[in-house]
Amino acid sequence: KVEHLIGDERMEGPDRVILHCDCNAFYASVECLLHPAYRDVPMAVCGDPENRHGIILAKNERAKRFGVQTAETIWQARRKCPDLVLAPPHRDQYAIYSKRVNAIYQRYTDLVEPFGIDESWLDVTGSQRLFGSGPEIADRLRAEVKRETGLTISVGVSFNKIFAKLGSDYKKPDATTVISRENYRDIVYPLSVSALLYVGKSARETLQNMRIRTIGDLAHADRKALVASLGKAGGELYDYANGLDRSPVKSIYEPKEVKSVGNGLTFKRNLVGWDDIRLGVTVLADTVAARMRRSGVKCYTVQLNIRNPSFKTISRQKPLAVPTFLSKELARAAMEILADSWNPNAPIRMLTLTGTNLVPADEAPGEQLSLFEHSRQEERKKQEKLETTLDAIREKFGKDAVSICGVLQNDIGAD
Secondary structure (H helix, E strand, O other), X not given: OEEEEEOOEEEEEOOOOEEEEEEOOHHHHHHHHHOHHHHHOOEEEEXXXXXXXOEEEEEOHHHHHOOOOOOOEHHHHHHHOOXXXXXXXXXXXXXXXXXXXXXXHOOOOOOEEEOOOOEEEEEOHHHHHHHOOHHHHHHHHHHHHHHHHOOOXXXXXXXXXXXXXXXXXXXXXXXXXXXXXOOHHHHHOOOEHHHOOOOOHHHHXXXXXXOXXXXXXXXXXXXXXXXXXXXXXXXXXXXXXXXXXXXXXXXXXXXXXXXXXXXXXXXXXXXXXXXXXXXXXXXXXXXXXXXXXXXXXXXXEEEEEEXXXXXXXXXXXXXXXXXXXXXXXXXXXXXXXXXXXXXXXOOEEEEEEEEEEEEEHHHOOOOOOOOOOHHHHHHHHXXXXXXXXXXXXXXXXXXXXXXXXXHOOOOOOOO
């Protein structure tokens, strides 16, 4: 029985056995299964260069040996590997393989929590009497996934989710790594702090300014100082580094909570000027609003990410007085963000519009209006009815059945 302190809350109970399973080079591995010739050459999956989606999404082991990295541009990758073969993504196939792999996991436990399309946590604490120890289950999963799908997975085995993920990252491909209470300091503490889940660029820079470079440095840091510098996240990262994470693995039967709804577009050419920008925003708002209505939610906050041709990205948010799932209101908020934070003559390569702070649509509070302003409320109801009707038309006749007038025959790739 283990007892320890997380923040101000005392947690006690037996250790769980958590696996983190990660499909190795998932996109590239699926492409090699679909096209066996790719196995013998350095290859990478990337977006369409003609549509300016020229980023490496995944690479096989041969390309990795040349130093090709995920998220770098095609021209950077080809400087390292001139013979690199590029393959377009087949996302429908990735979804099929992801379901097949997760179905294998579910033979061992119903506590399977996907983390993206190619990773999942499993809680196998209650499965050990049937299937053996955590490491034995991990090895069985690696063998079954390879035999039945042709893919390989790396598996981390630990007593919490954070360390299990560090384990699956520790040795690749096709490996099992155990991080236990006895060895976690030896394995985890020397790792760069950036290896820890949820340490992004901003948090890493803050930690480095505090002379925290490894997970061990973070584990021995002052928790109050971390909270002062990083807020609540600072305390959570301290707990993660010290092996105090107790977050549960969700059941496959647990309803999935929608935390945000968004969409992004990389345009065929840069957006310059308000007309271009308004067109791009309108298309994104239309898509995001439809997705919100389909999910039965409204948002209190609109977030906009703006990326220029040099790949510098800024992110801004705007709170709303009344939650919405109307494209017109999402677009208006996004344009207000741009008016406050962007020079319209500066080129935009990509926009991402996201609705956050979601509430169920049928529970969202209405606008507080005076007796003389009810016409505005009626106008919103009419707009909601109109956009819901458009959803039904597109559902029945296809997404192109109804289009925004300004989008027709545009040259920015917004459709």
